[in-house]
Amino acid sequence: MSDQYLPQPMVKLRQQLGDIVAVIEAKASYGAALLSATQGLGIVVEDREERVMEQEPTAGTVVTAFDGTTLHEAAVGGFDLANISEGARKLVSKLKATGQHRIDPGPERQGNWQTAMRQSPADLTTEEKLDRCHELHHRIRRLDERIVNVRIGYSERGELTVFRNRTTDLGQRVQRLRIGVAVFVSGPNGVRYDYLSKNATGGWEELIFTDDELQSVVDNAIALTHAERIEPGEYTIITSPGVTGTICHESFGHGVETDMFLKERARAAHFVDQVVGSPLVNIYDDPTVPAAYSSYFFDDEGMLAKPTHIVENGIFRRGITDLYSATALGIPRSANGRRQDFSRKAYARMSNTFFVSGTTAVADMFAQVEHGVYLEKWSSGMEDPQGWGIQVTCHFGHEIRNGKVTDRMFAPIGISGYVPDVLQSIRAVGDDLQFDGGICGKGHKEWVTNASGGPHLLLKARLG
Amino acid sequence: MLEEIVAALRARSDIFGWSVREISRSGVQVYMVPEAVEARRDVADRRYVIDVVRHTPGADGSMTAGSGNVTLLPGDSVAPALESAVIMAGLVHNQIYSLPLPHELPEVMSADPAILSDADATLDTLLSRLEAAVALLPAVRLTAAEFASEEQQVHLCSSTGIDATRTETLVTAEWVLLCREGDRETEAFVEMTRRRAADIPIEAEVARRAQYALDGLHTTSPPQWSGPVVLRDDTLATFLHGGVLQTLGSGQAKYSEASPWELGQSVFGEAVQGEPLFVFATRQLPYGNHAERFDDEGLPAQRVPLIVDNVLQTFITDQRYADYLQLAPTGNFGDIEVPAGTMSAGALLEEPYVEVATFSWFNPDEISGDFTSEIRLGYLHADGKRLPFKGGALVGNVLQALTNAHWSAETGFYGDYQGPTTVRFGQLTVAGEGEQA
Incomplete structure (x- = not known):
């Protein structure tokens, strides 16, 4: 599998990581580099409002040098080669070999992977995902008149990772999805709620609620309005x-x-x-x-x-x-x-x-x-x-x-x-x-x- | 790049309003294990967070508001990112709301000059002080420590004319003290966050936690207890920051009907037997963990009287929910401030009572206020004795507990809480073992 699923800045920088590791290992017994990015989408649908938002993304590079005792790391936002090279240069300039431990870089390994999905979130538009959340909200909202609010929360998170050391060059794209329902009901002691979620490293095919599951969330929320404290x-x-x-x-x-x-x-x-x-x-x-x-x-x-x-x-x-x-x-x-x-x-x-x-x-x-x-x-x-x-x-x-x-x-x-x-x-x-x-x-x-x-x-x- | 983004946002005629935050952060982290520094890390990062609001017709044709957001890294293309945020905003249909206008911003102490000057040296000093403090106590050993500092600068610009900057620092500290006697071994784990290194009371905390570790060697089974319970210092801060006051006092929870609290009414559904409750939600507390000149949408720091004499004064809201509820916006919740009580801390320690020294995790239900939280270390004070115990759970309800609370006249600062050092709840339950103590 190729690394076409990675964004271009990561792919481009990946080609230089071998050289960066070599620069580190000129002064350190072990060097490594990690490119890491997360990105995603969140949707919330409630009775009185809705939200669609980008999940706060992260993107950055970690270069690691081991001096026999301590792992020294520079973590730099983004994937700019000049910034990363400068980070690595500063890192090694401070190094002194101090310890006896040796890190085994492991056997030769190369590979690229991505999560298998029947229905990738990338195959749906944001509007279609919002529609599915509305549909789920409607399914639950009509189940009982004591419900005061139903909250649907959907999130998708893509994790993109490249790891490189002297023997290893690995890349992966992992896709995680989660959808949760929370049902709020009003009772004599105030508002009570129950919730249920589906989540997977996979596609939308994993996010299906049965009618029985949804009814159970509503029933539990209602039952919670007269729940007791247990005798210890x-x-x-x-x-x-x-x-x-x-x-x-x-x-x-x-x-x-x-x-x-x-x-x-x-x-x-x-x-x-x-x-x-x-x-x-x-x-x-x-x-x-x-x-x-x-x-x-x-x-x-x-x-x-x-x-x-x-x-x-x-x-x-x-x-x-x-x-x-x-x-x-x-x-x-x-x-x-x-x-x-x-x-x-x-x-x-x-x-x-x-x-x-x-x-x-x-x-x-x-x-x-x-x-x-x-x-x-x-x-x-x-x-x-x-x-x-x-x-x-x-x-x-x-x-x-x-x-x-x-x-x-x-x-x-x-x-x-x-x-x-x-x-x-x-x-x-x-x-x-x-x-x-x-x-x-x-x-x-x-x-x-x-x-x-x-x-x-x-x-x-x-x-x- | 900030200028480029602002220009691109100003050029769009299809959005009602926008804001952009340039966030730059840098940090230093040190991790120690027995007889070695495990890791030293330097962190640097910059990003641009854009929020846009659009007005579009809803299903019934009336005008609605929708928001979208996107984050850019230096060098990213502005136009396509902005387009995706605008499309996102067009999908969302909520009641119309306004955006904050420029206000005079207070000066708030939120940045540690020592960190700004030399973060590496500041952390090394903390680590040295920790090692020195532990060295004075031969009964305990330091087996791990982590110190991290972060400096963050935020530059906010908005379509309403806000153009403001703020700088803040955070120091986090963790360490583990181990104590051994024969084949019994106990630990005391400390974790603290402060804006300023000088506010981490290393020597005092080492002494207090070393005593906890020593007491842990001689714990008994948890008692069955129904009666007075005392919380002190950071454990009291943990209780107040459990999320109940923050959730029930939020405009968003009120708008979604999750909060039953009403303006001008008591927050308690029952008569108050103890002292009346006063709570301020503040972003102006000097070096408070949540102290900030302005929040993410530009609302200035405030010290908000949330509960006065048991009565709810307002809800904590951003501009949007303030508009919906027709209240003045407060911005983020911030830190908690409680005024001094009427009794000395010593007077609150009348036997018998249970003191919870540390919870495993105090995690109440944020809507009902109910909790059942395991006690990592507690003391039963009775008949002139102080018996340490481990395990069992403190059971109760946050709001009910606060109806029967007495607060100390002595006050302290705990990062996210400033107020009485001690509270005595008149009636709580410890689910323990055996007969009622």
Whole structure:
């Protein structure tokens, strides 16, 4: 595949990157260059207004030089050769070889890739996309008279990347799409809302809502107007795939980013090849999952995408890496060195992190619960790699009585506990699998696209 | 290039109004891991953000307004980019609104002279101070640190005659203190953002967070608790910046019927048992994280009384929603300012009470105000003892909590919040373990 999908300034500069890397490596043991651009479109349709806007684009070049201890980088906006050359020249002028570490540039690799799509957003005009959002808005708006507002949010984001080091010359165009609906209803306690989104690394064919899904969002929003707070305590719970994915993401996702190993912030570093959960637990990070929201062909440090088996039958096997931490720790790299954009440093970051499906039919799982809670929708989560605490907040959950979901709804619900205890309590793993996409920060910054998922799970946890 | 863009915009007769912002930024970043500097980065960037507004007939023939935008990099072609923004604006049909007119702009302290003068040296000084402060505390180790500074200059021109510039800086700091006793290990993680390096209280924060890390070695299970809860300093700032006041107080949320708040009425649906609430939304706070002379559409910095004696005074709006709601525009929300309370901080610490020292993430529902947030470190103060605990969740509702709050007379500055250092909520719940404490 050629690189015709890249804009001309990137293509032109790409031809010079080999020379720039050579200039850097005249003084540094390792040099690399990254061209990175994002561009996109956003559409919002509500009852009383609509918006069409460019997603704030980013475009810039990073040149990297490693002196044996420190990665020195110049990040320059745009793709102007003179600016980049000047940035590289200044970078190497300050270098002194100080350290013993050596970075392996990897085997010879060349390639160009782009996301496969049946219906590319480029095949639709902006007007057609706006019309589709209006149509979706109309479908929902007529479902119940208690609705006070319906918000449709569409976004498309194209990520264009070129990576070059002495052995590697890679280019990719990754297309991510997302459409979300939020339904607001008015009730005795004020306005309440529910939401649902579809997202994909792919085309519009991935963004289809069924009537049942839309009705469910409306029904949940209405039910939330009389939701209760849950009595704090330990419960038998069933987690939906979205909640399962969030547990997975916060525990053995963030908790196994190996830059945190290097900073002595991850308890998992002491548990390699040890039991951390029930034998039913299998967790992967995999940027190659077809259509998942955070798939890519190579990371921002030139590693070709491939899956990482993080937890195998309850035993922690390995973490996900960026270039620096893998080099400093002397461990194999994975394709997880990612940047928010060219202006930010690369860290070890998740791609699509998920809990592997099991064999229990979801209906059979519910039949095993006499009294419990079905956690249907997550709203946020936060990692605690050092303490192995877990915080997942759910937008709402339903009571389960005698294997059936009742009309009783609780909102919001927090899951808290000690990660190994939560994973050890898993009694059944569903035979389904679903991903939720979005963005994820490292702490409260460094936002990158991300997906997490899994099947339904049956387990015990503390709720509050 | 700015002149070229302005000329191209002025030449278009098919747009009602426009603005363009030339944004230049430069930054320095330093990342430290144990016994090494992991990375040093220099960042430089310039871009031009263009917004246009068109008036076009809607489906019923009446005139409507639509906006479009596009961003250019130096050297990009202006005409095709402008055309795409104009086409975008023509697709959108909203109620007509006006654009901000030129106003006198206040001088707002938003740029750190030290960063403007020598960002590298300023960050190196912060790093040295951090290492020195940690060296005084043999019980803890520094295992990671990140410091970044950014200088940004914005030049705004608009079709209504606004021609203004502003300069601002931001310093972000993160570090990790580790504490070990036998096979137990705890960390204290600090992250701070300020406009000015001098406002990062490194030595005081190292001492306070080192104590948190030490206390973390001896935590118990979280208690079941229903009663007074105290928040202090940056944890109080986090509570106020959870998004509830910002969302319910926004003109956009009012216009879309997401906010039930009404002008001239109490923001609470119930009687207030504690002190009355006063909240200012301000972009004039000296070196406040959101301090700015003017916002992206040129509205001047203001210190807006949002809630006075529990009563909503206005909604925070840009020009568009101000027109829709027939209010004066305020511009961006900015930072939060709360006036001093009536009691000393010491008087608010009457036992028994729970103090939440740090949340995992305080993330309330921005419309209902409900929250359930895991406690990373808390203390149960009872019978003259201070028992640290980890885990459990603080459960409640932001607005309900504020109806029963007492604020300290002592005040502090926390970047995006200036006000009482301490608040005592009369009644909140900790979802913990075991019997009620």
